[in-house]
Ligand SMILES: CSC[C@H]1O[C@@H](n2cnc3c(O)ncnc32)[C@H](O)[C@@H]1O
């Protein structure tokens with residue numbers, strides 16, 4: 370076995386326990402071979418036939434650190450890092466129509482690659498190993514995912530409003546074609562989805578055609594749903610049904626599907642999501658910044674809905690740090706439920722790890738023998754993390770992305786001692802800054 374061993378740290382286990390254990394990774398398989406004494410076969414690591422090497426080919430020092438599953442950013446538009454700080458302090462609809470969509474109309478594939486590199490760099494630095502991305506020029510985003518060594522579920526975002534029938538149909542076909550073409554790329558680290566932007570920005574006929582074809586090809590569906598009342602009300606007015614009932618009627622409410630936001634959901638919609646097994650990606654920072662509302666996270670979890678966390682794009686957040694999302698989700702969840710015990714620390718940590726992996730249908734999210742070797746080591750010896758009464762509390766409420774020391778995905782070390790190994794950080798930053806400045810110049814012309 371080509372072994373990577375993460376030594377000397379405390380390990381967050383799937384049941385919430387924290388144990389002092391080394392983690393042994395089988396780099397060829399990209400999986401966790403053992404956690405302390407536990408091995409894949411259930412035998413003790415020190416039994417001769419447990420097949421664990423006594424010395425590792427590579428070690429990562431986790432002394433003073435907490436080994437956690439790699440974080441999952443389950444909804445973003447990663448190349449929107451180029452628009453970070455470009456347009457703030459507006460609600461969703463005018464923000465998109467007046468600022469974001471005109472700027473995106475000027476984006477080139479090269480810009481999208483530069484923005485994606487910057488976003489993936491930011492995510493690796495803050496312990497995120499997997500993300501879901503809805504955008505354009507997804508072949509360029511896939512190339513970045515491949516080079517950077519992370520995992521992703523990628524899809525071309527479809528918008529048909531304002532397009533003639535031929536262009537709208539071509540957009541749907543492009544999303545399906547991209548999903549088929551990119552699935553399994555990057556040695557299987559890339560999976561895909563059909564991604565209509567939302568139930569209001571894609572016309573009914575195109576939704577029906579696209580969803581039917583996605584189902585036929587066994588491709589999951591990802592869309593923005595129930596984000597604002599401005600999006601929910603027209604559906605109710607025009608159709609006499611709520612958005613999640615509409616999605617169900619379209620055939621878009623499946624067990625492999627995951628919807629972003631889910632802010633304005635009534636009880637019947639929560640029940641439909643739970644019955645269907647469709648996951649919701651909660652994006653608390655974006656929901657607060659755009660004043661979209663407070664998602665019923667505790668009610669969703671109580672109903673058995675899988676809830677994940679997403680940053681949304683950097684233009685509505687304005688970073689891609691899932692630690693921020695955990696803290697925001699816990700805080701906002703309490704306000705939404707009017708209950709300080711709602712959405713506790715352990716819940717948001719679960720949402721950022723196993724919940725995210727389950728929502729996206731990607732491996733990872735748990736540190737246990739046999740699981741994908743996707744993990745991060747968080748330094749616990751910083752002043753703002755002292756003392757450590759409860760490491761899980763610190764993950765949710767006090768830690769920051771900059772506390773991450775090492776990041777590993779699929780058994781490969783992506784960041785060691787805060788140095789990202791798979792991307793040239795200075796070059797990525799310079800390229801993205803230049804692309805963003807040129808973009809803004811073009812938009813202003
Ligand atoms: C068609 S590709 C994705 C599309 O979504 C836009 N977008 C970014 N943030 C949000 C959000 O919070 N709600 C809805 N749409 C959003 C992004 O700018 C792209 O145009």
Ligand SMILES: [Zn+2]
Nearest residue numbers: 593629681682
């Ligand atoms: Zn979004």
